[in-house]
Amino acid sequence: MKKLADLVIKLGNVDRRWIFIIIAIVVMYPLFKPLGLPIRPSESSQEVFNTIDALPQGSKVLLSCEYGPSTKPEIHPMAIGVLRHLFEKGHQVYVTCLWPDGQFMAREALEQVAENEYNLTYGEDYVLLGFRPGNEAVIKGIVSDIRKMYTIDSRAIPIADIPMMNGITNISDFDFLFSASAGYPGTVEWVQLAADPTGIPMSTGVTSIQVNEVMPYVDAGQIKGILAGMPGAAEYEKLIGKPGIGTSGMDAQSIAHVVIVLFIIFGNIAYYLERQRSKKTF
Amino acid sequence: MFSAEIVGAWIAVFLTLAIFSYLYRDNPFYKIAEHIFVGVSAGYWASMYFWTQIQPNLFGRLWPALHEGLSLGFLGKLWYAIYNFFNLIYPPAFPDGGVATGHGMQLTYIIPLILGIMMLLSVFSKFSWFARWGICYVVGMAAGLRAYGFLNSNVIGQVKGSVIPLVGDVSTGAIINGIILLIGTISGLLYFYFSKEHKGWFGTVGKIGIYFLMISFGASFGFAVMGRISLLIGRFTDLKSFGGAAYHHASLWILAAMVILLGIWSFFNKEEKATKGVPIK
Numbered sequence: 001m002k003k004l005a006d007l008v009i010k011l012g013n014v015d016r017r018w019i020f021i022i023i024a025i026v027v028m029y030p031l032f033k034p035l036g037l038p039i040r041p042s043e044s045s046q047e048v049f050n051t052i053d054a055l056p057q058g059s060k061v062l063l064s065c066e067y068g069p070s071t072k073p074e075i076h077p078m079a080i081g082v083l084r085h086l087f088e089k090g091h092q093v094y095v096t097c098l099w100p101d102g103q104f105m106a107r108e109a110l111e112q113v114a115e116n117e118y119n120l121t122y123g124e125d126y127v128l129l130g131f132r133p134g135n136e137a138v139i140k141g142i143v144s145d146i147r148k149m150y151t152i153d154s155r156a157i158p159i160a161d162i163p164m165m166n167g168i169t170n171i172s173d174f175d176f177l178f179s180a181s182a183g184y185p186g187t188v189e190w191v192q193l194a195a196d197p198t199g200i201p202m203s204t205g206v207t208s209i210q211v212n213e214v215m216p217y218v219d220a221g222q223i224k225g226i227l228a229g230m231p232g233a234a235e236y237e238k239l240i241g242k243p244g245i246g247t248s249g250m251d252a253q254s255i256a257h258v259v260i261v262l263f264i265i266f267g268n269i270a271y272y273l274e275r276q277r278s279k280k281t282f
Numbered sequence: 283m284f285s286a287e288i289v290g291a292w293i294a295v296f297l298t299l300a301i302f303s304y305l306y307r308d309n310p311f312y313k314i315a316e317h318i319f320v321g322v323s324a325g326y327w328a329s330m331y332f333w334t335q336i337q338p339n340l341f342g343r344l345w346p347a348l349h350e351g352l353s354l355g356f357l358g359k360l361w362y363a364i365y366n367f368f369n370l371i372y373p374p375a376f377p378d379g380g381v382a383t384g385h386g387m388q389l390t391y392i393i394p395l396i397l398g399i400m401m402l403l404s405v406f407s408k409f410s411w412f413a414r415w416g417i418c419y420v421v422g423m424a425a426g427l428r429a430y431g432f433l434n435s436n437v438i439g440q441v442k443g444s445v446i447p448l449v450g451d452v453s454t455g456a457i458i459n460g461i462i463l464l465i466g467t468i469s470g471l472l473y474f475y476f477s478k479e480h481k482g483w484f485g486t487v488g489k490i491g492i493y494f495l496m497i498s499f500g501a502s503f504g505f506a507v508m509g510r511i512s513l514l515i516g517r518f519t520d521l522k523s524f525g526g527a528a529y530h531h532a533s534l535w536i537l538a539a540m541v542i543l544l545g546i547w548s549f550f551n552k553e554e555k556a557t558k559g560v561p562i563k
């Protein structure tokens with residue numbers, strides 16, 4: 001028993017670089033050899049799906065991209081999944097960006113989904129209005145008069161020359177708002193300055209780290225469902241029946257979580273044994 | 283053979299592995315990647331702000347493109363003479379005849395221009411007090427914009443959300459959840475009430491509040507771990523695809539080169555020799 005305790009304490013003091021290597025291996029292995037672990041949509045992901053699914057055909061949807069390359073693995077699969085669902089149902093999509101990098105992410109997602117998969121027409125089925133600096137002021141601008149905020153789109157086409165912008169003056173002309181957000185400014189600001197004051201139905205997809213911050217708005221009914229991190233993206237892909245990069249990362253995510261939990265338990269046992277031993281020494 | 287995409291992939295792999303190399307220890311590869319990141323970010327943001335905001339929305343409103351056949355008065359000509367000076371300095375940002383972004387002339391935008399210049403003056407210690415005017419405007423505007431939002435969504439909205447019916451068409455589960463939510467909200471709020479000593483029943487309620495807070499912190503930690511692992515998966519997915527034949531096995535070559543160079547660097551690094559055998563904890 002003493003030998004076992006010695007071993008546990010010794011392993012508890014192992015160089016942290018071994019832990020990095022183990023995590024790297026367990027994350028990498030499922031990427032090369034997928035395990036096919038089941039994905040079960042959560043209630044909040046289902047609510048996002050139901051809300052979008054219930055929109056009447058030809059609805060005008062405002063999609064805001066507030067993420068960049070650093071959070072791409074979590075948010076980009078959500079943006080792609082939501083775009084697929086929206087285009088499948090024949091909605092018109094207006095894309096804005098509160099982050100400068102969001103414009104590149106949105107362009108990439110639109111190229112993949114709208115152009116390559118659905119062969120849609122720019123300006124008639126979708127438009128990338130692009131990035132405008134100003135954080136909350138941009139949201140206020142879209143809420144009050146979008147034409148003052150955007151005189152040209154991301155391709156420098158005057159707004160007046162874009163067919164699908166006819167009749168769009170402010171946020172009340174949209175039927176639904178989706179915020180793909182990785183932080184500030186993002187979902188919280190859209191709720192505070194757009195969804196709550198105007199009553200426009202809104203859903204969101206956020207990074208895992210933001211879930212606790214945004215969840216109270218979902219529970220209070222201020223947001224209709226939330227896609228929470230990479231699992232949220234994978235669940236949405238499952239709901240629309242189109243597996244993508246979110247689904248492929250979930251095996252690695254699940255295995256890594258199990259290993260981290262084991263490390264935490266093991267670390268605590270080692271810490272407990274070490275403390276007991278030092279108490280006996282003194 | 284080496285297209286821009288392939289070169290981009292090699293750079294991405296190098297930077298990714300250079301950042302990961304910090305897990306071994308601080309080293310020149312990490313330093314290179316860190317400096318590139320800071321420099322590129324600063325340049326990228328400055329350029330992005332200029333071309334998406336200052337040029338179209340500020341200069342585009344102060345000096346909009348003139349319609350053909352429009353004649354300017356004396357003051358107008360004087361005003362556009364200033365613009366022509368900028369046009370001489372940098373024509374791509376100040377094209378001939380004005381900035382064509384669909385705006386009309388709005389001279390009130392001189393105020394943000396002046397405030398912006400005043401903020402830039404903060405680099406000169408003698409004139410740094412000018413920056414306070416710009417900061418005052420930004421702080422005041424941001425506070426005004428956010429105050430309403432917070433009050434409406436975070437106070438009124440959340441109070442409404444925490445009121446859950448206990449009778450009528452409500453399931454038992456929803457009632458239990460509602461009661462837990464009510465206890466958590468009240469005890470959590472009371473924990474942050476410091477005008478009364480946390481003793482007796484008040485201390486007990488505060489302690490219950492702490493447990494709710496701990497559960498919340500635990501959930502935050504769990505989500506944070508999930509987020510970090512997701513980002514790791516994203517990087518590994520890219521490394522995997524860039525390790526394919528289409529990218530000339532960029533990941534494998536750069537990894538091998540980096541391991542060899544780090545080994546040589548560690549061997550000749552005096553600091554490394556001095557700390558050899560001391561594990562990082």
